[in-house]
Amino acid sequence: MTQQTAHEGREGRRIDVVSLYPNDMNIYGDSGNVLTLTKRIECYGYEPVLHSYNQGDPWPDNVDIILGGGGQDSGQKKIQDDLHARADTLRDLADRGTPMLVVCGLYQLFGKYFETLDGYRIPGIGIFDAITVGRKQRLIGNIVEDSSDFGAIIGYENHSGQTFLRGGTQPLAEVSRGEGNNLDDSTEGARMNNVIGTYLHGSLLPKNPDIADFLIHRATELRYGAFEPVVTKEQGSELAMLDRFSNSARKVARARPR
Amino acid sequence: MSTDPAETTSAAGSHSVRSLITPALGKAVRAVARLHGGGSALPGRIVEGFDPHFMARTLGQLPLGVMMVSGTNGKTTTTRMIAKTLENLGLKVFTNPTGSNFTRGVVSSLIPLVDTHGHLDADIAVLELDEAYAVHFVREVKPRYAVLLNVMRDQLDRFGEIDTTAGLLAHVAAATTGTLVLNREDRRIAALAEKSRAHTIQYFGLEANLRSSFPSDDDLHSQKTDSAAHSEGYRNLPADVTLSGVHDHSADFIVGRQNYSTEVKVSGVYNLFNAAAALSVVRAVINDPLTQSTHPQLTATTTEELLKALSTVTPAFGRGENIDVNGTDVELVLVKNPAGFRLALASFDARTADTMIAINDEYADGRDMSWLWDVDFSSLRASGVAQVSGVRSWDMALRLGYDDVAVGSVEPDLAAALDAFVRLNPGVHKRIYCTYTAMLGIRKHLAELTQVKDVGV
Numbered sequence A: 001m002t003q004q005t006a007h008e009g010r011e012g013r014r015i016d017v018v019s020l021y022p023n024d025m026n027i028y029g030d031s032g033n034v035l036t037l038t039k040r041i042e043c044y045g046y047e048p049v050l051h052s053y054n055q056g057d058p059w060p061d062n063v064d065i066i067l068g069g070g071g072q073d074s075g076q077k078k079i080q081d082d083l084h085a086r087a088d089t090l091r092d093l094a095d096r097g098t099p100m101l102v103v104c105g106l107y108q109l110f111g112k113y114f115e116t117l118d119g120y121r122i123p124g125i126g127i128f129d130a131i132t133v134g135r136k137q138r139l140i141g142n143i144v145e146d147s148s149d150f151g152a153i154i155g156y157e158n159h160s161g162q163t164f165l166r167g168g169t170q171p172l173a174e175v176s177r178g179e180g181n182n183l184d185d186s187t188e189g190a191r192m193n194n195v196i197g198t199y200l201h202g203s204l205l206p207k208n209p210d211i212a213d214f215l216i217h218r219a220t221e222l223r224y225g226a227f228e229p230v231v232t233k234e235q236g237s238e239l240a241m242l243d244r245f246s247n248s249a250r251k252v253a254r255a256r257p258r
Numbered sequence B: 001m002s003t004d005p006a007e008t009t010s011a012a013g014s015h016s017v018r019s020l021i022t023p024a025l026g027k028a029v030r031a032v033a034r035l036h037g038g039g040s041a042l043p044g045r046i047v048e049g050f051d052p053h054f055m056a057r058t059l060g061q062l063p064l065g066v067m068m069v070s071g072t073n074g075k076t077t078t079t080r081m082i083a084k085t086l087e088n089l090g091l092k093v094f095t096n097p098t099g100s101n102f103t104r105g106v107v108s109s110l111i112p113l114v115d116t117h118g119h120l121d122a123d124i125a126v127l128e129l130d131e132a133y134a135v136h137f138v139r140e141v142k143p144r145y146a147v148l149l150n151v152m153r154d155q156l157d158r159f160g161e162i163d164t165t166a167g168l169l170a171h172v173a174a175a176t177t178g179t180l181v182l183n184r185e186d187r188r189i190a191a192l193a194e195k196s197r198a199h200t201i202q203y204f205g206l207e208a209n210l211r212s213s214f215p216s217d218d219d220l221h222s223q224k225t226d227s228a229a230h231s232e233g234y235r236n237l238p239a240d241v242t243l244s245g246v247h248d249h250s251a252d253f254i255v256g257r258q259n260y261s262t263e264v265k266v267s268g269v270y271n272l273f274n275a276a277a278a279l280s281v282v283r284a285v286i287n288d289p290l291t292q293s294t295h296p297q298l299t300a301t302t303t304e305e306l307l308k309a310l311s312t313v314t315p316a317f318g319r320g321e322n323i324d325v326n327g328t329d330v331e332l333v334l335v336k337n338p339a340g341f342r343l344a345l346a347s348f349d350a351r352t353a354d355t356m357i358a359i360n361d362e363y364a365d366g367r368d369m370s371w372l373w374d375v376d377f378s379s380l381r382a383s384g385v386a387q388v389s390g391v392r393s394w395d396m397a398l399r400l401g402y403d404d405v406a407v408g409s410v411e412p413d414l415a416a417a418l419d420a421f422v423r424l425n426p427g428v429h430k431r432i433y434c435t436y437t438a439m440l441g442i443r444k445h446l447a448e449l450t451q452v453k454d455v456g457v
């Protein structure tokens, strides 16, 4: 399903955002990531076009950014076949540098496999060289982590799968407060090209607008050669207000109990 | 069918000495706890340790047994409506006070009420229990009646997933002996009929035209999903009571097959849907053969009399409670989870009031702020939000910002925010959406400004 908004004078500034499986992989406010991204694209004077892609839907003609969220176990099972049918397309996009953000459940499925508590292996699509194993203990709470590219990333984690990175897959960040990928090391999330995987939801992008802007920069560079914002005065003050709110919210979140 | 309420206790008769000592012990502990300003759960904890069957034994004496109300949203309102309606019909009702919806809270509130022989002077218990505590409770006490309202995303940090929460309620469905009352509009609740061994299962429901006011978590982000289609099947089940119309101070219900209209003190389509649940389970009590033998006068109650008994019930603490502050009407609306917040926003007209939102993230509120992103605030766009407060006020302001809702002022301190808010536009109705601990803070500060009814929380 495509939601198209016509904007005058914005030919050649369209950015196609694909929300992956919003019907089944969208809990813990993942839709906040979609909202944040599309709003910021608009504030920078680009035209966001949102494609909600669910299983069985036709794949959009053009894809500039992909967002994916977490789901209940039942949701993950439902999308399984479709995700594997789209695996080549997704891997190809990742290789070409398409920016993506996958959270929680889809982060796990972007790895090699997920082994459930009872030993059943759900194959992933292998964009990350990472494996996830189901554990009894849930890792829940406020989390703060440091990333060389994005500085402090602040959010909330809630997962029982523990992820271990291998090979050339780098973590997104080092955890300074909280658990992150697993209980053994201090890594959180994964990076491969411009694909970011993370356990932070809650939502990630509103309180970490630098990551949203990273996705927008990469997308505009890839499609139009450069990031060239055209920001009206009104849009400028709106962005400033959102970033002021976000900065204050980050300060508070940092100091809250786990 | 089990008609002997003594069956509800597994320990009846075997603790004759304790049945004498426990009440005295509990009262003594309670007196000490009061002196030291201790929490209300302390006596419960000590009694549970000394006499683990106190609750089952005490509740087991009640001639009409135990009724349990559980689900994510609306427990308090529904419990209050049932208890007050039954009282208005002449029964003596034991019910747990707001906010103590866990087993120990039930024990604590029983202690001051039992006499020195361990006797509880009541006809029936109507208890609100949290999903997780409900599982513990039904291990001890088999409810004669249960009302299961809904499963929605709430405090995922505690239960994990909605399907898990439904699994918790399945224990209640399995333990209920007499009548199980289920929400036909919630497919996870309606499906619990399969788990039930109750004598009777009945449903409460909504007329089709009101369903759009009740977005379920399944409908939230999807146009037409498998799960939405799945719920269509349940919606064809015959309902015992259906909410069919909502007006300013009245509501329409279909009871049996007849249409009725009644005045109501509670407002908001969501609270009125809870009223349908309350009506249905009270009907179950009235029609119960056990009632015929113990309270024959009750069985003659007509539907008109039943609706009249319901019509005077006032809202529970924080569920549309109105407080007068120097001539300005301040309304408190508790919001605990995305579905509840959406329902609250859909229930009230934002243009006729000034709006404040107060969000805390204490354990009782839920630490995770992600839920704010599952609420659509665009209905506040026209009016804006005059004041945002609470520990997580900046998260809330950020959320509103991304929904293009203008924010007047952000003040994390509740007292300061409240002072500024009630001074704004004197005489204009004020509505405050707040999380649980934010509501406690607001009520505390309001009590300094005006007379606030002590509701014992």
Ligand SMILES: [Zn+2]
Pocket: A028, A070, A103, A104, A105, A157, A158, A159, A199, A200, A201
């Ligand atoms: Zn998650």
